[in-house]
Amino acid sequence: MTVEFLIRLLGYALLACLIxxxxxxxxxxxxxxxxxxxxxxYDATLSIESRQxxxxxxxxxxxxxxxxxxxxxxxxxxxxxxxWVPIGVMLLSALLGGFDDLLNIFxxxxxxxxxxxxxxxxxxxxxxxxxxxxxxxxxxxxFKRISVWLGSHPGRGIHVHEKFIMQFxxxxxxxxxxxxxxxxxxxxxxxxxSSGGGSAFGGDGMMNIDFWIIPLIIxxxxxxxxxxxxxxxxxxxxxxxxxxxxxxxGVLAWVRGLPExxxxxxxxxxxxxxxxxxxxxxxxxxxxxxxxxxxxxLMGINAVVLNAIVVLPFLAFIFVIETLTVIVQVIxxxxxxxRIFRMAPLHHHYELIGWSEEKIVMRFWLVHLVAVIFGLxxxxx
Amino acid sequence: xxxxxxTDGKIIRTLSKEALEIVKDYENVPYYNNKHRQVRMAxxxxxxxxxxxxxxxxxxxxxxxxxxxxKNLTPELQKKFLIEHNIGIDCSGLAYYILDAESTARGKGTxxxxxxxxxxxxxxxxxxxxxxRRYVENAGVRTFAYETNSHEIPLLDITPADLIxxxxxxxxxxxxxxxxxxxxxxxxxMPTEIHYIHSIAWPVDGKFGHGVREGRIAIxxxxxxxxxxxxxxxxxxxxxxxxYHKASAAGSxxxxxLNWL
Numbered sequence: 001m002t003v004e005f006l007i008r009l010l011g012y013a014l015l016a017c018l019i020x021x022x023x024x025x026x027x028x029x030x031x032x033x034x035x036x037x038x039x040x041x042y043d044a045t046l047s048i049e050s051r052q053x054x055x056x057x058x059x060x061x062x063x064x065x066x067x068x069x070x071x072x073x074x075x076x077x078x079x080x081x082x083x084w085v086p087i088g089v090m091l092l093s094a095l096l097g098g099f100d101d102l103l104n105i106f107x108x109x110x111x112x113x114x115x116x117x118x119x120x121x122x123x124x125x126x127x128x129x130x131x132x133x134x135x136x137x138x139x140x141x142x143f144k145r146i147s148v149w150l151g152s153h154p155g156r157g158i159h160v161h162e163k164f165i166m167q168f169x170x171x172x173x174x175x176x177x178x179x180x181x182x183x184x185x186x187x188x189x190x191x192x193x194s195s196g197g198g199s200a201f202g203g204d205g206m207m208n209i210d211f212w213i214i215p216l217i218i219x220x221x222x223x224x225x226x227x228x229x230x231x232x233x234x235x236x237x238x239x240x241x242x243x244x245x246x247x248x249x250g251v252l253a254w255v256r257g258l259p260e261x262x263x264x265x266x267x268x269x270x271x272x273x274x275x276x277x278x279x280x281x282x283x284x285x286x287x288x289x290x291x292x293x294x295x296x297x298l299m300g301i302n303a304v305v306l307n308a309i310v311v312l313p314f315l316a317f318i319f320v321i322e323t324l325t326v327i328v329q330v331i332x333x334x335x336x337x338x339r340i341f342r343m344a345p346l347h348h349h350y351e352l353i354g355w356s357e358e359k360i361v362m363r364f365w366l367v368h369l370v371a372v373i374f375g376l377x378x379x380x381x
Numbered sequence: 382x383x384x385x386x387x388t389d390g391k392i393i394r395t396l397s398k399e400a401l402e403i404v405k406d407y408e409n410v411p412y413y414n415n416k417h418r419q420v421r422m423a424x425x426x427x428x429x430x431x432x433x434x435x436x437x438x439x440x441x442x443x444x445x446x447x448x449x450x451x452k453n454l455t456p457e458l459q460k461k462f463l464i465e466h467n468i469g470i471d472c473s474g475l476a477y478y479i480l481d482a483e484s485t486a487r488g489k490g491t492x493x494x495x496x497x498x499x500x501x502x503x504x505x506x507x508x509x510x511x512x513x514r515r516y517v518e519n520a521g522v523r524t525f526a527y528e529t530n531s532h533e534i535p536l537l538d539i540t541p542a543d544l545i546x547x548x549x550x551x552x553x554x555x556x557x558x559x560x561x562x563x564x565x566x567x568x569x570x571m572p573t574e575i576h577y578i579h580s581i582a583w584p585v586d587g588k589f590g591h592g593v594r595e596g597r598i599a600i601x602x603x604x605x606x607x608x609x610x611x612x613x614x615x616x617x618x619x620x621x622x623x624x625y626h627k628a629s630a631a632g633s634x635x636x637x638x639l640n641w642l
Contacts (some may be wrong), residue, residue, distance in 0.1 A: 149422075337425035337515050338435060343442065352441075 006258065009250065009266040012076065017269030020068040024278055028285055031058030036105060038286065056181045056354035057283055060101050062279075062291010065271040066094045072267050075316055081099045082260040085177040089170050093225050094294030096166045101160040102289045107156035115145050167225055167297070170220030179214055187213045190307040192378045193327075206307075217304050220312065226302030227319035229292040230326055230345050235281035237347060237361045241318045242295055243272050244372040248315055249299075252379055253304045261305055268298065306379075314375025322346050396541045397486035403479050404563060404578055405536050406433035409456050411592040412582040413469025429471035430517045432478055439468055445510070461589050475580045476544065476559050477520045480639065483542045489641050496520060497529040509587040522546060522557035529581060531637040537603055539565055542642055545607065549632030558627060563595070574599050583615075583623040596624060607634060 031037070036114035037056050073087050118141050122134045134141075139211040147160040158166075178186050188206035209216065249266030258263075287295075296319070303312040313320045322345040329344035341349040351359045383395050395401065415431035418427050426435040443466050444451040451459060463469060481492040489495065493516040513597040525531055526546045534543065545560040564576035582591035598607065598615030610620055612625035620626050628634050 333424050334422045337423070337428075337430070337518055339424065339438065343440065352445075 005262075009254065010264055012072070012263050013266040013270035013273075015076075016068055017273050019072065020064050020274040020275075021222055023068075024064055024274060024284075025063055027061065027276075030057060031060060036060050036101070039105065039263070041283035055175045058285040059105075060098065060290045061275065061283075061285030062094070062287040062289075062294060063293060064275050064285075065268065066090065066294045068271040069264070069267050073264060077260055077263045077267070079260045082258065082305070083264055085174065085181075086143070086261075086264065086298055086305065087300050089174050089221065089273040090294045090298040091169065092170045092173070093297035094290050096158065096163065096170075097229070097289030097293035098262040100163070100336065101290055102158040104155070107158050110159070112144055112148055112159070113141060115142050115162070131336070152274075164222070167222045167293075168218060170225070170297055171221035171300075174221050174304060175214040175217040178217055179211070180305060187211075188307070189213070189216075189309055190379070191310060192381045216309065220303060220309055221297055221300040223323070224303070224312070224316060224319070225293045225296035227323040228296030229289060231319045232287045232292040232343060233345060234347050234351075234357050234361050235283040235286070235366060236276055236279050237318075238287055238292060238295075239272055239276035239279045240361065240365050242299070243269055243276065244369050245299060245315050246302075247301045248271065248372050248376045249306055249308070251333075251359045251376060252308055255374075255380065256306060258305065262304065263314060265302065268295070276335045281361070308375075308379050311375045311379040314350075314378060317371030317375070318364050325349070341374060384401070390569045392570075393564060394541055394567060395564045397483055399486040400479050400483040401563070403433065403482045407470060407475060407478075407578075407580075407593045409460050409592065410436060410580070411460055411464045411469040411589075412471065412580045413464075413467060414471045414582075418467070422609070425515065425518055428465060429469055430474040430477075431468070431470065433515075436463075436468055436470075440466075443468075457589075460592065463510075464589055470580050470593060472559050472580045473521050473525065474517060475578070476525060476561050477517045477521075479561050479563075479578070480542060480544075480642075484639070484642060487642065492516065492520070494641070495530075495641050496524065497527060498524060499527055499529065522548065522559045525559060525639075526557075526635070526637060528639070530580075531639050533635050534638045536572065536600070536607060536636060538638075539575060539636060540638075541565060542639070543638045544639075545577060545628070546633075546635050546637050547628050547631045548634075550627045550630050558624075558631075560624070569584065571603060572600055581624060585623070607636060 039055065043206060057260055070087055074084055077083055110330050115138070118134055122131050122138070125131045125134065129334060144159065147164070187210050188208045190205055191207055192205070194205045194207075228238055228242070230232050231241065246265045246268045250262050250269060251264035253259075253265055272295075275287070279286065297320075299316060300312075303315065305311050308315060325341055325346040326344045328340050332338055332340035343353040347360050347364065351357070383397060383434075396404070401421040410433075415428040415430075424435075424439070425431055426439045431439065440451055440463065443449075444462070449462065451462065454462065477492060484495065485491055496516065498516070526545055526548060531544065531546075539562060541562050541564055543562045545562065547558040547560075550556050550558060558579070558581065560577040560579040562575055563578050565572050566574040576595060577598070578593065578595050580593045594615065596612065599613065601610055607633045608625075608629055612622050612628070614622050614624050617623075618625070620629070
């Protein structure tokens with residue numbers, strides 16, 4: 001990789017930045033026109049005093065990045081070997097997020113029956129075929145209730161168990177691509193500081209995990225998509241934090257000789273800069289699930305392609321921390337009977353203890369930046 | 382425990398300052414008993430076992446969600462807000478936090494480190510000691526009444542932080558109740574009046590009248606039992622006083638002291 005290629009990368013980043021800046025006002029007008037805006041009746045966090053100004057802000061602003069990157073990739077960076085699956089997985093996840101956003105605004109609440117209620121219906125329902133149907137779907141009912149038990153609130157949007165299945169499909173596609181299409185050496189994961197003669201991993205710093213790469217990839221894609229979704233709660237937070245993450249991944253792709261992935265990441269960085277410009281407080285629009293799930297899945301599959309799964313917790317530091325606080329909160333509530341944080345994810349906790357939104361976002365950015373630099377340093381060893 | 386010496390050999394003996402602060406924090410908190418709703422694996426504050434801080438926290442979150450200026454509501458409306466959100470305290474939860482503060486103030490350690498939980502043997506409890514760490518949720522009236530945790534004392538020896546334990550009252554044998562002695566008035570070292578606090582719902586309280594409240598027992602004859610004294614609460618005495626009514630109908634009524642206090 002040469003300096004000429006670096007210049008090309010920067011050019012693509014600038015192009016994505018420019019293109020997205022050109023059509024951002026169109027997107028905003030479209031979202032306002034069709035009233036795709038944040039509303040109190042489905043967003044409980046709007047009750048926090050400092051967040052009340054967000055009511056009426058357009059959501060689905062993440063489309064700015066998703067569409068810009070997808071179109072530019074199609075025209076300038078299309079590669080059957082390397083870019084179509086990451087873009088496909090990103091679009092699939094974004095589609096799921098888009099449905100969720102729209103259902104949250106225009107949908108109607110759906111009920112979630114308790115298992116005991118369904119069990120009673122099985123015993124007393126006068127319609128025998130219905131009883132058989134309820135028996136056959138009882139495992140599905142139980143699966144749905146587990147998600148509610150774990151903290152999912154049945155509402156208008158796509159429910160957690162449905163999201164999980166769709167994300168499993170996206171993760172499955174990624175795993176299929178890596179395991180069957182990219183070849184045997186893609187079943188190895190890089191372990192930092194393990195190369196050298198005395199290494200337990202064969203001296204090249206790689207560990208072959210064979211078919212275990214499949215569940216690992218599925219997990220990484222699902223976790224990455226949801227972690228960005230969880231962290232996307234304050235103006236500028238997710239967008240601003242994703243810039244260094246995708247920037248570092250671009251550098252890694254450049255170093256590892258994957259030009260298509262490097263260009264893809266450069267385009268994402270460029271589009272994210274424009275998005276964040278419009279998303280800092282007071283936000284002109286917000287990312288929405290369409291952006292957070294799409295970019296999160298792209299981040300996950302990026303880590304797989306770049307063989308950076310081990311360092312991903314650092315490259316996606318703030319997203320991982322935000323997700324962990326949600327997990328800790330659920331554990332605290334269900335097993336210890338108390339809130340560990342005032343509210344999860346972590347940024348809401350800081351809001352409730354009185355930090356201003358700007359202070360939280362900027363501190364989170366800086367902490368994240370340090371972690372990303374460390375992750376990059378680690379990945380290069 | 383603190384003594385205030387008055388003239389003519391009168392002494393007012395009260396709980397420690399720390400325990401009295403807990404008592405004050407629970408003023409205006411309604412009664413909530415999870416036996417009716419059977420909520421499981423939830424925040425302890427939502428099952429009638431929350432500490433004052435946890436209750437304040439939860440109220441803050443609900444108030445923010447519903448755009449309610451809770452601090453500026455009248456005490457009646459504040460209580461109504463708590464009841465409508467199923468936030469309250471049951472009698473053993475109240476006893477736990479007051480006695481915990483008293484035990485700690487006396488340098489005898491926390492209740493969690495001292496109490497035994499013989500009844501904590503449900504299916505989740507059997508999964509391991511991990512689940513037994515939900516101390517306050519597992520500390521029911523019977524837990525306080527177990528011989529490993531408390532012993533019976535005569536009325537003559539009563540001091541603050543003693544418990545009046547009512548077991549098997551009413552038609553439901555699990556309807557147990559506990560009152561915490563907060564103050565004892567003595568003349569020539571003989572108790573003349575007992576002040577207690579508890580969380581209770583009287584049948585006449587309606588939807589919003591119940592909660593944490595204080596009462597007193599005027600001792601007419603120290604040689605007679607607790608039931609033979611005059612119980613006064615909410616301006617009611619005799620069988621009109623539902624707490625007395627509950628105590629008189631109980632399978633067992635005893636005055637107990639935690640073994641380590």
